[in-house]
Amino acid sequence: MVDRKYVPLLVTIGLFILMFLAGSLRYPGFFSLQVFMNLLIDNAFLLIVAVGMTFVILSGGIDLSVGSVVALTTMLSASLITEAGWPPAAVIPLVLAVGILFGWMMGAIIHYFQIQPFIVTLAGMFLARGLCYVISINTITISHPFYTHMALAKIRLPGGSFISISVVIALLVVALAVYLAHYTRFGRNTYAIGGHESSAVLMGLPVGRTKMLVYAFSGFCSSLGGVVFTFYMLSGYGLHTVGLELDAIAAVVIGGTLLTGGSGYVIGTFFGVLIQGVIQTIITFEGTLSSWWTKMVIGLLLFLFILLQRVFTARSTRSQSV
Amino acid sequence: MSENRPILQMFGIHKRFPGVHALNDVRFRMFAGEVHALMGENGAGKSTLIKVLTGVYPVDEGSVEWEGRPLHLRSPLEAQQAGISTVYQEINLCPNLSVAENIFIGREPRKFGKISWKAMNRAAEALLAERLNVKLDVTKPLDTYSVAVQQLVAIARALNISARLLILDEPTSSLDRDETNKLFEVMRHLKKQGLAILFVTHFLDQVYEVSDRITILRNGRFVGEYLTDELPRVELVQKMIGKDLELLGGMPKRTAAPGEAKPPYLRASGLGRKGGVEPFDLTIGSGEIVGLAGLLGSGRTETARLLFGADRADQGRLVIEGREIRLDSPRKAIDRGIAFCSENRKSEGIIEDLTVRENIILALQAHRGWFRALSRRRQEEIADEYIRALDIKPPDPEQFIRNLSGGNQQKVMLARWLLMNPRLLILDEPTRGIDVGAKAEIQKLVLSLSREGMAVLFISSELEEVVRVSSRIAVLRDRRHVRHLTGDDIQQTTIMQAIAGG
Numbered sequence: 001m002v003d004r005k006y007v008p009l010l011v012t013i014g015l016f017i018l019m020f021l022a023g024s025l026r027y028p029g030f031f032s033l034q035v036f037m038n039l040l041i042d043n044a045f046l047l048i049v050a051v052g053m054t055f056v057i058l059s060g061g062i063d064l065s066v067g068s069v070v071a072l073t074t075m076l077s078a079s080l081i082t083e084a085g086w087p088p089a090a091v092i093p094l095v096l097a098v099g100i101l102f103g104w105m106m107g108a109i110i111h112y113f114q115i116q117p118f119i120v121t122l123a124g125m126f127l128a129r130g131l132c133y134v135i136s137i138n139t140i141t142i143s144h145p146f147y148t149h150m151a152l153a154k155i156r157l158p159g160g161s162f163i164s165i166s167v168v169i170a171l172l173v174v175a176l177a178v179y180l181a182h183y184t185r186f187g188r189n190t191y192a193i194g195g196h197e198s199s200a201v202l203m204g205l206p207v208g209r210t211k212m213l214v215y216a217f218s219g220f221c222s223s224l225g226g227v228v229f230t231f232y233m234l235s236g237y238g239l240h241t242v243g244l245e246l247d248a249i250a251a252v253v254i255g256g257t258l259l260t261g262g263s264g265y266v267i268g269t270f271f272g273v274l275i276q277g278v279i280q281t282i283i284t285f286e287g288t289l290s291s292w293w294t295k296m297v298i299g300l301l302l303f304l305f306i307l308l309q310r311v312f313t314a315r316s317t318r319s320q321s322v
Numbered sequence: 323m324s325e326n327r328p329i330l331q332m333f334g335i336h337k338r339f340p341g342v343h344a345l346n347d348v349r350f351r352m353f354a355g356e357v358h359a360l361m362g363e364n365g366a367g368k369s370t371l372i373k374v375l376t377g378v379y380p381v382d383e384g385s386v387e388w389e390g391r392p393l394h395l396r397s398p399l400e401a402q403q404a405g406i407s408t409v410y411q412e413i414n415l416c417p418n419l420s421v422a423e424n425i426f427i428g429r430e431p432r433k434f435g436k437i438s439w440k441a442m443n444r445a446a447e448a449l450l451a452e453r454l455n456v457k458l459d460v461t462k463p464l465d466t467y468s469v470a471v472q473q474l475v476a477i478a479r480a481l482n483i484s485a486r487l488l489i490l491d492e493p494t495s496s497l498d499r500d501e502t503n504k505l506f507e508v509m510r511h512l513k514k515q516g517l518a519i520l521f522v523t524h525f526l527d528q529v530y531e532v533s534d535r536i537t538i539l540r541n542g543r544f545v546g547e548y549l550t551d552e553l554p555r556v557e558l559v560q561k562m563i564g565k566d567l568e569l570l571g572g573m574p575k576r577t578a579a580p581g582e583a584k585p586p587y588l589r590a591s592g593l594g595r596k597g598g599v600e601p602f603d604l605t606i607g608s609g610e611i612v613g614l615a616g617l618l619g620s621g622r623t624e625t626a627r628l629l630f631g632a633d634r635a636d637q638g639r640l641v642i643e644g645r646e647i648r649l650d651s652p653r654k655a656i657d658r659g660i661a662f663c664s665e666n667r668k669s670e671g672i673i674e675d676l677t678v679r680e681n682i683i684l685a686l687q688a689h690r691g692w693f694r695a696l697s698r699r700r701q702e703e704i705a706d707e708y709i710r711a712l713d714i715k716p717p718d719p720e721q722f723i724r725n726l727s728g729g730n731q732q733k734v735m736l737a738r739w740l741l742m743n744p745r746l747l748i749l750d751e752p753t754r755g756i757d758v759g760a761k762a763e764i765q766k767l768v769l770s771l772s773r774e775g776m777a778v779l780f781i782s783s784e785l786e787e788v789v790r791v792s793s794r795i796a797v798l799r800d801r802r803h804v805r806h807l808t809g810d811d812i813q814q815t816t817i818m819q820a821i822a823g824g
Contacts, residue, residue, distance in 0.1 A: 005463060183436045188419070188427055195418035202378070202414040203479070204399035205428050262418035 005263065008256030008308065012271045015301075019278045027285040033161040039277035044166035045070065045229040047273045049244060050251040051177045052221025054269045057252050058181075059214045060194040060261030061117035065106065066222040067244030068128035069099055071237070073226025075132040078140035078236025081147070088146045096223050102128065103219020107212035121215075125245065132238035139237040142230060150231040166228040173221065177266045180217075190214055194261025250298055251276055254305050275301070327390070329354050329518055330375075330487060335384035337370050339725050341718060344370040346542040348384075352487060352518045357509055359533035359550070360522045361562055362757070366539040368522055369727075372491055375520075376408045377401035389486075407485035409476045411492035411522075417465035422446035424464050425479045450474070453481050454508060470501050477505070481512070488512065489520040494528060506532050526555060538562055559758060585644060586610075587746055587777040590629065593638030598624040601638050602803035604796060606746060611768065611778040613792030615785060615817050621801035622781045623665060626748045629779065630662040631655040643745075656689060659745035663735050663752055665781075671735045672723050679705035679719035682737045689742065708737035713763065729760035736767070746777040753787060765791050785814045797821060 024031030040047070049066050056063040073095045080086040080094070106124045110117050154162040181187040189210040192200040201207050229241065255272030257264025279297045283289045328351040337345040345367045352358050362368045373379045375386075377395030386393045388404060395401050398408075415424045422443045423430075431441040446460040454474055464472055473493060480488055490509075494502045509519055509532055521533055529536065529550070536553055538545040538561045545561050586605040594601030599621035606612045614622045627633040629640070631649030640647055642658050649655050652662070664670040672681055683701050690696070696704075705719035712733040714726075723731060732752060739747060749768065753761040768791055772778050782788050788795060795807040797820040805820040 004466075179436075185428070185430060185432075185437070188423060188430065188437065192416045192419060192423075192427055195416035196414075199414040199416055202398050202408075202410065203416075203428060204397075204402045206399070262416070 008305075009265050009268045009271075011308065012254060012256045012268050012275070012305075016271045016275050016278065019275060019282070023278065023282045023285065027282075030281075030285060033157075033159055035281060037157070037161045037163050037167070039274050039281065040167045040170065041164050042280075043273050043277045044164070044170040045225040045232060045241075046244065046247055046251065046276070047170045047270065048173050048221050048228060049225040050248040050255075050269045050273050051173050051266060052218035052225075053245075053248040054177070054252050054255070054257055054264065054266055055181070055187075055190055055214050056117070056218045057249070057257050057259060058194045058261055058264055059190045059211060060197060061110065061211070061214065062121060062249070063103075063106075063215065063218045063222075064118065064121040064245045065102070065124035065128055066218065066225070066248055067241045067246075068125045068132070069102060069219060069222035070226040070229055070244055071132050071240040071242075072102075072128040073099060073223045074230045074233065074236040074240050075135045075140070075238060076236070077227065077230050078142050079135050081142055081144050082140050088144060092227055095227060096220060099219040099221075099223020099226070100216050101219070103222070104212050104216035106219070107215030110215065111208045111211045117215075129238065132236075135236075135238075137238065139235050141235045143234070147231060147234055151234055164231075166231050169224070169228055173224065174266060174270055181266050186210060186213055191262055194258075194263070196262075247276065247298075250302050253309075254298075254301055256305070258309055259306070326353070328352055329389050331387040332375075333385050333387075335371070335374065335386075336382045337367075337374060337379060338382055341716060341721055342725050344542050345374065348539065348542070348544045350537055350544070351547070352520060353535070354486070354518050355513055355516045356534045357513055357519045357521050357532050358535045358537065359529045360520060360537055360539070361529065361558065362539035362545075366562075366727075366757075367542040368539060369491070370542075371539065372408065372489055372520070372522065375401070376406060376489065402485075405484065405486040406489065407480040407487070408489040409473070409480045409491065409493055413469065413472045413476050415464055415472060415476055415479070418463060420461050421450075421458055421464055421467070421475050422460035424475055425449065425460075446478075449478055449481070453511075454478055454504065456504075474501070474505075477508070481508075485517065487518045487520065489522075491522045493521075494523055494525060502528070526558070529558075530555070562758065587643060588629070589641040591639050591641075593628055593635050593640055595624070595628055595633055595635050595637075598633055598801070599628065599798075600802045602796070604629075604803070606777045606779060608745065608777050609772050609775045610794065611772045611780050611792050613788035613795040614779065614781045614798060615788045615795055616798030616821060620798040620821075621803075622798055623750055624801065625796075625798070625803075626662060626750050626779060626781060629655070629746075630660055630748055632662070656685075656742065659743075660748065661685075661739035661742050661744035661746070662748040663732075663739055663750060665751035665754060667728070667731055667735060672731050674722070674724035676723060677720050678709065678714065678723055678726070678734055681723050681734050682708055682719075682741060685738050686741045704741060708741065712737055712767065727756075729756035732756055732760070732764070736764070740771070744776065746779065747771065748779045748781075750781045751783065752780075753782065753784070761787070785817050789814055789817070 049070060053063055053066060076095050076098065077091050080091045081088060102124065106120050109115060110120050150165050153165050155165065155168065156162050181190070189200070189205050192203070192205055193207055193210060197207065230236065233240065251272035252264070252269050253259060253272070254275055255264065255268030255270070257268060276298055280291070280294045283291060283293050330352040332348070332350040335345050335348040348367065348371060350371065360368050360371065370379065374381055377398045377400050380396065393404060395404070419427065425446045426442050430437045431445060432438060443460050450456050450458055450460070454477065456474055458467070458471065464475060477493065493505060509521070513519060523529060533550050535547065536550050536558065537547045538558070540562065586607040588606045590602065590604045592601040592603065602625065604612070614625060616622050624633065628635050631652050631654055634650050640649060647654070647658065655662070673684070679701055682705050683696055687696055702719060708714070709717045709719060714730050714733045714737070723734060726734070736752070752764055765787060768778055768780060780788065780791055789812055792812065795812055795817065796803050797805040797807065797817055799821055807816060
C-alpha cells in the first residue's frame with residue numbers, strides 16, 4: 001500500500017505518462033526523447049517560476065506578481081544591455097537582486113501588515129508590469145553575443161537528443177528546491193506554516209522570516225525565469241508572459257500541491273509543468289486546433305485536480321476522528 | 323518542599339484588553355521541583371497569565387523575574403529560549419507534518435546544514451519511548467493520530483526543549499484515565515529532575531493528586547497561594563467561585579420522567595452508520611433529558627451527529643413527532659426543531675470576529691433567510707435578553723466574542739440555539755473546559771429548559787453531571803449503545819460497570 005501522502009503526486013506522474021503515451025500512439029514521431037526534451041526546453045522558464053510558486057503555495061500564500069516580474073526582468077536586462085551597454089555579468093546579478101528584493105518586500109508587507117498575499121502580490125503584479133512601460137513601451141531586442149550563445153547553444157546528450165543551457169539551469173533549480181524543501185529548516189518551516197500558521201508561531205518557529213524568505217525565493221525564481229526567458233526570446237517587452245502567474249499556479253496545483261498549503265512536492269510541480277507542455281505539444285501535432293485548446297484542457301485538468309484534492313482532504317479529516 | 327528562592331516571580335501584573343481588565347495586579351511565583359496548579363473560574367485570568375508568561379502577550383504593567391533576573395518576553399520563541407515551554411489545551415502542532423518533525427521542528431538534528439531525517443526519527447522514537455513510554459510510527463503525519471496521541475506528542479515536544487518551566491494548560495481534558503495517569507507519572511518524574519511544572523486543569527481530583535502548590539485567581543485578581551496539603555477542597559472551591567457552596571447545592575432534584583405516556587418527540591430504531599456508531603434504539607420524549615455516557619471516542623458525538631443530520635445514517639429509521647424522516651442535512655434537522663451545540667466550540671461554534679450579539683442571532687437569522695433581516699433594535703433586545711438570562715459576562719452585546727472566557731462563549735452558543743426555540747436540544751460536552759460555577763449554571767439551565775417541555779440530549783464525560791441532570795441514560799462502549807438506565811439505576815457505579823463491560 002502506498003503512503004497516502006504520495007497519492008496526488010502519483011496521480012500527476014501517472015497522468016503525464018498516460019498523456020505522453022496517448023500522444024505517441026496517435027502521432028508518428030511523437031514518441032522520441034527529443035519531444036520530451038523539447039518540453040523542457042520550451043518550458044524551462046515556466047518550470048523555474050513554478051518552483052518558486054510551489055514554496056509560496058506550500059506556505060499557504062499565493063504570488064500573482066511572477067509573470068510581471070518575469071517581464072520586468074526581460075525589460076531591465078534588454079534596456080541595460082542594448083541601450084546602456086552593460087555587460088551581462090553585471091546585468092544578470094542585478095536583475096536577480098531586483099527580483100529577490102521585490103519578493104522580499106511583498107513578503108514583508110504581507111507579514112508586518114497582516115495583509116492577504118492575494119492583495120499584496122496583485123499590487124506587486126501591477127507595479128512590476130507598470131515599471132516595464134516606464135522603461136519602454138516598445139520591444140527591445142537583445143543581440144549581445146552572450147545571450148545569442150545561451151539561446152542557441154545545444155548540449156548534446158547520448159542518444160542524439162539535445163537540451164539548452166536553460167534546461168540545465170531549470171533542473172538545477174528543481175534540485176535546489178527539493179533540497180530546500182526537505183533538508184533545510186527553511187523548507188520544513190514553510191510546510192509548517194502552510195499546515196497551521198498559528199501553531200507554527202506558538203512552536204517558536206520564525207514565521208515572519210520564513211514568509212519573507214518564501215516570497216524572496218519566489219522573486220528570485222521569477223527573475224531567474226525572466227533571465228532564462230530572455231535567453232529564449234532575445235528581447236525585453238512589457239507584454240511578455242502576461243498571465244504566466246496563472247500557468248505557474250496551475251502547474252503547482254496539477255502537481256498535487258494543496259492550495260491551502262502544507263502539502264505537496266516540488267517534483268509534482270515539475271510534472272505539472274510537463275503536463276502543460278505535453279498538452280501543448282499534442283495540440284501542435286494535431287495541427288488543426290487552436291492553441292487556446294491548451295488553456296481549455298488545462299482548465300479542465302485544474303478543475304479535476306481541485307476536486308481530487310477536496311475528496312482527498314475530506315477523507316483524511318474523517319480518518320482522523322477514528 | 324524546597325522553600326528556597328523561586329525561579330519565577332511576577333509582581334503587580336496588569337493586562338487589559340478592549341473592555342476587559344484581564345489581569346489586575348496579579349502576582350505569581352514558581353519553585354523548581356514543584357507542580358504548581360493555577361486555579362480559577364472562567365474569566366479568572368488563567369489563560370491570560372499563561373499567555374503573558376509565554377510571551378504571547380506583552381505585559382501592560384508589572385515585573386517578571388526569572389532565575390533572579392528581570393525578564394521581558396516579546397515572543398513565544400524568546401520564552402522557549404529562556405526555558406519556558408508550553409503545552410496548550412488546544413493542540414498547537416502542524417497536522418501535516420510527521421510526528422518526529424512536530425517534536426523537533428526548529429531544532430532538527432543537522433549535518434552540515436542538512437536535516438538528518440534518520441537521526442531525527444530515531445531521536446523522536448527514543449524520546450517518546452523513554453519519557454512517555456509510548457510507541458508510535460513517528461514518520462506518519464500527525465493528523466493520522468487521535469487527539470490524545472497528538473497531546474502526547476505536544477508534551478514530548480515541550481520535554482525535548484531544555485525547559486526549566488513546563489506549562490501544561492489543561493493537558494488532561496482530552497485524555498482518558500490511563501493516559502492521564504501516564505501523564506502524571508511523567509510529571510512526577512520531571513519534577514524530581516528539578517523542573518517546575520505549571521498545571522492548569524478543571525479537575526479538582528487531579529489537582530490534589532499531582533500538585534504541590536496552588537495559586538487561585540478570580541476575576542483577574544490574585545486570591546491566594548497555598549500548599550495543596552493545607553488547603554481543603556471545600557475551601558478551594560469557595561475561593562475559586564467566591565461564594566458559598568450552599569448556593570451551588572440548590573440544584574433541583576430530578577424526579578421520574580412524566581413523559582412516558584405521551585408519544586416521544588424522537589424515536590430512532592436501528593439507526594447506525596458504518597465507521598460511526600453501531601445501530602441503536604433511542605427515544606427522547608418532550609421534557610425529558612436523556613444522557614449519553616461513555617468514554618472519549620465511544621460513539622457519543624457520532625450518535626448526536628446522526629440525530630442532527632450532520633452525518634448520514636446508512637441504516638435504521640428515525641421518527642420525529644410521529645413522522646418518519648431521513649435526515650441528510652443539519653438544515654432539515656433545524657427545520658424539525660433540533661438544535662446541536664457542538665463540543666468543538668472553537669471550530670464549529672463561535673465566530674471569533676463577530677460580537678456577542680451577532681453570534682447570538684446568527685442561527686435565527688440564517689434560518690429566516692438573509693432577506694428577512696432582523697432589525698438592529700430587535701437584535702439588541704434579543705441579545706440583552708439572553709445576556710441577562712444566561713448571565714453572560716461581560717454583559718456587553720458589542721464585545722467581540724474572542725475576548726470572552728470559554729464558559730461565557732459556551733453560554734453564547736447556548737443562547738444562539740435557544741433563540742431558535744428548539745424542541746430537541748443536543749448538548750455535546752456543554753461544560754467541558756469551563757469552571758465549577760459556570761457548570762452548575764448550565765446544568766440548572768438545562769433542567770429548567772426540560773421543565774418547560776424541551777427534549778434534551780445531554781452528552782458529557784463527567785458521570786456526576788450526567789447522573790445529576792438525566793432522567794434516562796444511554797451508556798456507550800466502543801461505538802455501541804450497551805445499556806439504557808432509568809430510575810434508580812441512574813448511578814455513577816452502574817454507569818461505570820456498563821462502561822467497563824460488567
